[in-house]
Amino acid sequence: GAGVSQSPSNKVTEKGKDVELRCDPISGHTALYWYRQSLGQGLEFLIYFQGNSAPDKSGLPSDRFSAERTGGSVSTLTIQRTQQEDSAVYLCASSLSWGLGNTIYFGEGSWLTVV
């Protein structure tokens, strides 16, 4: 696609429910990233997929968070048993390659509210 596409754009869920957030990167981009941004805060790295290599999961805040990337394209971020502190904008991004200096393009984000 022309840009990084994320869905849903907004999600309100009850505490304890599971949520899935989807990211469709720019066509041909081999690297895909998930970041989280709480209201008025900076960007917190979550996970990073680079080609066919094992993902870098070092930023996932707990074992309730997981992500997968199927076929080297679409990625799904799953949050199990959501908590109120999970409320944030979840930003997906992609880059042409995973080498240093590749420009990262962000999607519009998925705004998650846990009530």
Next chain:
Amino acid sequence: GQQVMQIPQYQHVQEGEDFTTYCNSSTTLSNIQWYKQRPGGHPVFLIQLVKSGEVKKQKRLTFQFGEAKKNSSLHITATQTTDVGTYFCAGPGGSGGGNKLTFGTGTQLKVEL
């Protein structure tokens, strides 16, 4: 772990005034990138600096990478209301190599008429 701090956290200016945000990393960076995030929007890439002491200009924006490659600055001359947003610096961070970026804390710019 790596930390990237920016100052100031907030800046209010009158339209036409200049603005500068400073970025400092706890570790040496191979490159530094700058992003702008409009209110309610997503970060958008502005520029990348690679060389020690490098200076790049984009119209009214001047970006500089420090000699030690641990700090950077973004200067906006004669701000306009369209400059409103949060400016983030970002550098490659953490283990594992690759392009995983650690973002700075951001500087929120407000421009008043």
